[in-house]
Amino acid sequence: MKRQSTNVLLIVPYSVWLIGFVILPIGLIAYYSFIGIDQQWTLDNFATFFTSTYFTLTLHSFWYAFLITTFTLLFAYPTAYLITKSKHKQLLLLLIILPSWINLLLKTYAFIGMMGLHGPMNALIQAFGFPSQQILFTDFSFIFVSVYIFIPFMILPIFNALDELDRSYVDAARDLGATRWTTFRKVIFPLTIDGVKAGIQVVFIPALSLFMITRLIAGNKVITLGTAIEQQFLVTQNWGMGSTIALFLLIFMVIIMIFTTPRHKGGVTRGK
Amino acid sequence: MANKRFIPKLYLLFVFALLYAPIVYLIFYSFNSGDTMAAFESFSLTHYGELFADQRLLIIVLQTIAIALFSALCATALGVLGALFIYFLKRPAMRQMILSLNNVLIVSPDVVIGASFLLLFSMLGVKLGFASVLFAHIAFSVPIVVILVLPKLYEMSPSLIDAARDLGASEREVLTRVVIPSIQPGIFAGFFMALTYSLDDFAVTFFVTGNGFSTLSVEIYSMARTGVSLTINALSALLVAVTIVLLLIYYWLKERTKGANV
Secondary structure, eight states: OOOHHHHHHHHHHHHHHIIIIIIHHHHHHHHHTTBOTTSSBOSHHHHHHTSHHHHHHHHHHHHHHHHHHHHHHHHHHHHHHHHHHSTTHHHHHHHHHHHHHSOHHHHHHHHHHHTSTTSHHHHHHHHTTOOOOOOTTSHHHHHHHHHHHHHHHHHHHHHHHHHHSOHHHHHHHHHTTOOHHHHIIIIIHHHTHHHHHHHHHHHHHHHHTOOHHHHHHSTTTOOOHHHHHHIIIIISOOHHHHHHHHHHHHHHHHHHHHHHSOSSTTGGGGOO | OHHHHHHHHHHHHHHHHHHHHHHHHHHHHHTBSSSOSSOOOOBOOHHHHHHHHOHHHHHHHHHHHHHHHHHHHHHHHHHHHHHHHHHHOOOHHHHHHHHHHHHHHHHSOHHHHHHHHHHHHHHHTOOTTHHHHHHHHHHHHHHHHHHHHHHHHHHSOHHHHHHHHHTTOOHHHIIIIIIHHHTHHHHHHHHHHHHHHHHHOOHHHHHHOOSSOOOHHHHHHHHHHTOOOHHHHHHHHHHHHHHHHHHHHHHHHHHHHHHHHO
16 A cells, blocks of 8 residues: 555654664663673672662652652642633643743752742741741752642643543533532542543652752752662762662553553543 | 632632742842842843853853754654654554553653663763764654654544545655645644753753763753852843743744644
8 A cells, every 4th residue: 555665764763763762772771780880790789779778768769759749739730720710721821831841950940049048938937937947958848849840740631631521521510419529529530530640640750760859959868769870870880780770760660650541542642 | 709719819829929930030130240049239230241251151052952953853853754653553552562662761760761871872882972962862852742743643534645645646745745734733843842852851961961062951950069150040041031932933833833724
């Protein structure tokens, strides 16, 4: 049906990308995870990963990622809901997306100033009569900034799900005597759960592997899987250990995706 | 009744204030004559002067833009081909597998992508610098283009292609006269997405860049690690302006193509 020449053009460049930049890098990560610091084959990296140091590190990482995702969701859902209710929803959505277009580093850098001892956040605290606090380099600052960064990415899929929701279901529930809360709990939320799952997916996995925000905002107080990988690759130059952590991060990612990917067939291809 | 409308508005206002506060704050202090982000002394453009006098920084800006434009163009071309490849696959299982592989780089953590690309480039002997950063940016932008183009392909009526073929169009003509025009909005969206992916990337670049080459994100990171410098603020004010202009162009193009389709 199709001629050979177009076929080649369609298949070759994309396949080269697929093999060279998707399959091969994963293969390399897997391969290097068996290479010790002395360049010999070894299982030491895995033994190290299962020691208590890395176990607590992984646990911490998950705990922070969980907190970040939860707070992001708590802020994002009502916001997305209210935007779909608004008359100017496209404009409001644009305003939500706009900050996500601004360089991540700049937004993070802004918080270094805002959270400083003489910055506006401390000015606000003092206005309420409290002494100024060390905000920067704490768990709070780390979670706050991360939530800030991730909010637009959580709002977007939830907004889409809410926007596609058939109003007549909500009207039907209301007509049948359901309260607003019951309607939300039994109708709106279950019907938009795919959006929520998509949002959790785009927040939780990156949250697990943050290292820039960790370094700039949390100082060296918070160590996550992301900082550990960066440390091993770029500071200690122990690529083997770094690869082992990266491999586990990938495994965690797959597990998370299994839980958060919508059930229906077609997945992402469905589009609108 | 008034209350019921007031609280949601207040909440939205709060969220928007929170979202924009850091950005406004950054820009505000870029006009500070002092050197801190805590005390505003008086209005001055000193830091803009410093910015434009800093040749190294300006070169980094140019490098960042070059990487972004170049990688977005390549990624868009590759992504469109990839979307067509997936669209024309006949077996659903195969299509699903390729799609899953396609999405690996979208969902993978940046750190892992950066680390694995570092391994890849060192294995292939690619010198860390412009080339490695460019290849990396193309690589991680391809899947998002595919994802944005593919729905447009499915929206297109298949009978359109059949009609073109029946009327004697060659495969090439079908592609350039029928398929490409109808997926144009997806291609534009993909290009702009690739552009922002590249401009916004820090982690991957941080891993695969060498000593002599830097992009803005990486440069801001190393500047921020040494402390506050209001030159960054001046730079950010300009970047925000550029971002808004880009976004306006994007929406304008989107509206225009929408209008053309109707």
